[in-house]
Amino acid sequence: MRRIVIVGASVAGLSAADALREAGFEGSIQVIGAESHTPYDRPPLSKQALAPAAATDAFFPLRPQEHYASHGLDLILGRSAARLDVAKKLVRLDDGESLPYDGLVIATGCRARTLRTSDGDPLPVLRTLGDARWLAAAARQHRHAVLVGAGFIGLEVAASLRKLGLHVTVLESAPIPLKNSLGPELADWLCAYHASCGVRIEAGVEIRAIATANGAYEITLGDGLRLEAGLVLAGIGVEPNTDWLQDSGVSCDGGVLCDASGRTNVPGVVAAGDVANLAAFGSGGVNRIEHWTHAMKQGRAAARNLILEESSEIDVPYFWTDQFERKLQGYGRRQSGDSVRIVEGSLESGNYLALFGVGESFHGILSSGRAKSLRNYRKLLEQGGTWSQALAMASSSSTATGASLAPA
Amino acid sequence: MSAQAGMEIHVDAGKCLAYGNCVGLAPDHFDLPAGASVVVLLKRTIAADETEDIDEAVRSCPARALSVRPAGS
Numbered sequence: 435m436r437r438i439v440i441v442g443a444s445v446a447g448l449s450a451a452d453a454l455r456e457a458g459f460e461g462s463i464q465v466i467g468a469e470s471h472t473p474y475d476r477p478p479l480s481k482q483a484l485a486p487a488a489a490t491d492a493f494f495p496l497r498p499q500e501h502y503a504s505h506g507l508d509l510i511l512g513r514s515a516a517r518l519d520v521a522k523k524l525v526r527l528d529d530g531e532s533l534p535y536d537g538l539v540i541a542t543g544c545r546a547r548t549l550r551t552s553d554g555d556p557l558p559v560l561r562t563l564g565d566a567r568w569l570a571a572a573a574r575q576h577r578h579a580v581l582v583g584a585g586f587i588g589l590e591v592a593a594s595l596r597k598l599g600l601h602v603t604v605l606e607s608a609p610i611p612l613k614n615s616l617g618p619e620l621a622d623w624l625c626a627y628h629a630s631c632g633v634r635i636e637a638g639v640e641i642r643a644i645a646t647a648n649g650a651y652e653i654t655l656g657d658g659l660r661l662e663a664g665l666v667l668a669g670i671g672v673e674p675n676t677d678w679l680q681d682s683g684v685s686c687d688g689g690v691l692c693d694a695s696g697r698t699n700v701p702g703v704v705a706a707g708d709v710a711n712l713a714a715f716g717s718g719g720v721n722r723i724e725h726w727t728h729a730m731k732q733g734r735a736a737a738r739n740l741i742l743e744e745s746s747e748i749d750v751p752y753f754w755t756d757q758f759e760r761k762l763q764g765y766g767r768r769q770s771g772d773s774v775r776i777v778e779g780s781l782e783s784g785n786y787l788a789l790f791g792v793g794e795s796f797h798g799i800l801s802s803g804r805a806k807s808l809r810n811y812r813k814l815l816e817q818g819g820t821w822s823q824a825l826a827m828a829s830s831s832s833t834a835t836g837a838s839l840a841p842a
Numbered sequence: 843m844s845a846q847a848g849m850e851i852h853v854d855a856g857k858c859l860a861y862g863n864c865v866g867l868a869p870d871h872f873d874l875p876a877g878a879s880v881v882v883l884l885k886r887t888i889a890a891d892e893t894e895d896i897d898e899a900v901r902s903c904p905a906r907a908l909s910v911r912p913a914g915s
Contacts, residue, residue, distance in 0.1 A: 449901075475904050482859060497906070727863070727902050734901075752902075754863060759877075763866050803876060805862050806869035809895070 435536040435702075435741055436461040439525050441515045441678075442541030443467025445475070445726055446707025448496050448507075449733030450539045455505050459741050463507050464533060466525070468514035468542075471563055473497065477726060479566040480587050481756055484594035488570060493563070515542070518682040520700050537740045540679070540690050540698070540705040541733060544672035544724065549582055551644040551651070557582070557668040560591060569667065573598045576664030580604075580653055584611035584635060586755040588669035589624070592633045593758045595665075602633045603661060605653070609638040615767075617774045620788060620800065623781045624757065631758050674709045674722065687711065688720035694748040696736025704736035712748060725753045750815045760784055763805050765812045766798030777828035778804055789828070791821040799824075807831065845897050845910045847890035855880045857907035864899040864908060871896065887913070 438454060440447045443465050451463050467473060473496040483492050502509055510527075517526040524532045546559035560569055569591075573579070579595050581588050584606035592602045604611075612621045625635050640656035644666070653661045674689040685691045685699045689711030696704035699715070707729035713719035723732075728751055735746035754763045768774075768790040779786035785803040789796065789811070796819055799811040810827055851871060858880045864872040865881065870892070873882045888896050888910065900908045 445904075477861075477904055478859070726904060730901060752863075752866075754861065761862055761874075763862065765866075801866070805865040805874065808866035809869055812866070 435459075437535050438463050438537040438539065438740065439533050439535040440465045440539040440541060441525060442539075442543055442707065442709070443469075443473040443496075443509065443511065444541050444543050444707055444729065445496065446543075446710075446729040446733035446736075447539060447541035448473055449730045450541065450706060450737040451507050452505065453734040453737035454741060457738060457741060461536075463505075464535075465507055465509050466513065466515055466527070466533075467509065467511045469562060469564075470512035472499065472502075472509065472511065474563055476561075479563065480560060480590040481594060483563075483566040484570050484573065484591070484598065486598055490567065490570065492567075492570075515678045518679055518684065520683045520703065523702070536702065538703045539696070539733070539736055539740065540684070540703065540709060541707045541729075542675035542678070542709050544674050544708040544722075546668070547671045547673055549644075549668035549670055551646055553646065555646070557644070557666055559668050560587065561672075569665075572665050573600060577601060578603075578663040579665040579667070580651065580661055580663040581667050581669060582641065583669035583671070584608075584625075584637065585669055585671070586612065586615070586753075586757075588667075589628060589633075589757055590755060591667065591669065592628065593631065593756075596632055596758075600665070603663070604628075604633060604635045605639050605641060605655070605661075606635065606637045607640060611635065611637050614770070616800070617768055617772060617790065619774050619781070623784075624762075627757065627760065627784060672708070672724065674711070676709065685715065687718065688713070689722050691715055692736075693745075694732070694735065695739035695744065695746045696732055697739055697745075702740070704740050706732040706736040723748075723751050725751055727752045750812060752812075760802050761805070762800060762802050763808060764798060764800040765808060766790070766796075766815045768798050768800075772797055775825070775828075777825070778807060778832065787828075789821075789824050791824065794820045794822060796821045796824040843910055845888050845893040845900070847888060847893060848913055849888050849910045850886045850913050851883060851888065851896065852909045852911055853881060853883050854907045854909070857905045858903075859905040859907075861904055863902040863904075867899040867902060868892065868895045872899065881907070 475494040478494045516528045546561045581604045643654040645652045651666045676686040690705035692705040696706045708724045713721040738744040772790040775789045787804040788800045790798040862874045
């Protein structure tokens with residue numbers, strides 16, 4: 435294998451590139467980035483980029499500038515992949531140029547789902563650096579903001595705009611925001627925390643109309659309530675960027691279908707990151723793990739699979755989110771029907787460690803300000819540990835300092 | 843550079859953005875007290891059974907503020 439093309443100058447794409455070099459790959463590596471910026475990191479866009487003291491040209495590089503030359507990475511920026519020909523092993527770019535490859539890494543990520551006004555104009559979203567710079571400027575020109583969608587990133591933006599002094603209303607169609615991720619108890623805690631910080635969350639609402647007049651928005655809800663705001667942002671989920679793979683022969687359904695090592699149905703073509711759907715082939719299911727560390731790990735795994743034919747397991751998913759002064763960090767995934775057990779701290783204090791599971795199944799753990807307790811539970815999740823083992827771990831760590839934390 | 847026993851951890855305080863991912867992965871080495879804007883290094887040295895967690899912490903830092911180096915370098 436002499437030429438590897440990586441489509442997506444992202445966490446997954448650059449992690450793949452680094453892993454190729456670490457594994458001793460000496461051929462050419464071309465990294466295609468649709469945006470003209472050198473590769474940047476997205477987590478700060480909803481937080482640091484919107485901070486009161488943030489520079490208007492704040493930038494969050496994924497790698498230092500010299501990294502690309504020192505690792506022999508050929509960045510092709512401001513151009514996107516338009517088509518893939520797996521028979522000829524060519525990536526066709528939007529300007530017509532074709533790049534030949536021996537190995538291909540698909541790391542094209544996701545784009546924000548569009549919500550339109552009643553006149554058909556798309557509402558602003560937050561996905562790119564350009565979006566963040568626009569939002570930071572707009573936040574300084576308006577006093578009222580309405581955010582559509584109470585996901586983690588939507589609520590991070592709510593917190594950031596509130597800190598900039600705006601009146602912030604968040605609209606959510608689900609009766610309890612983030613119930614699937616957090617369960618009702620912790621979801622209620624997070625909503626109450628936001629309310630205590632001055633964010634108004636309207637859950638279980640239907641948006642009937644979004645009109646624009648005189649540079650402002652008027653939003654009409656299903657119960658007739660009207661909201662006016664100069665700033666409106668949609669945060670209603672994402673769609674995988676797989677359009678360019680249509681008719682290529684690479685199986686796509688809710689993302690690029692692949693395994694934990696990124697292996698697709700086409701030899702020599704691997705996928706990683708937000709665009710990757712880890713659901714079983716033919717199941718029709720969607721299992722995209724849209725988290726930073728997963729993109730990093732699967733990018734590395736996909737690269738090693740490509741040149742070394744190594745296989746990896748799906749790691750326990752990890753995510754973090756900053757909500758005002760609280761930092762939430764979680765491993766695993768809460769599943770529908772799980773109960774929650776607070777094993778350290780309390781919801782009232784806002785500082786706690788929560789376990790999710792049902793029966794003997796231990797599914798996940800969430801920390802608010804208790805990150806130092808996460809490690810042993812992560813290892814237990816990795817080992818497929820049980821609910822009893824998780825509870826035993828909790829009681830041993832609360833009753834004995836320095837006691838062995840090995841699962842019972 | 844991958845972590846090996848006897849190496850030391852280095853934190854670039856100018857880069858750290860207090861993500862705290864390292865604290866969850868290697869709590870014996872890192873801490874992020876409430877309100878802190880930069881991670882605190884509790885232990886610089888790396889033992890043989892800690893190399894995997896430290897490598898994971900280094901790679902999981904979006905700010906690329908962590909590195910490992912041969913001791914004394």
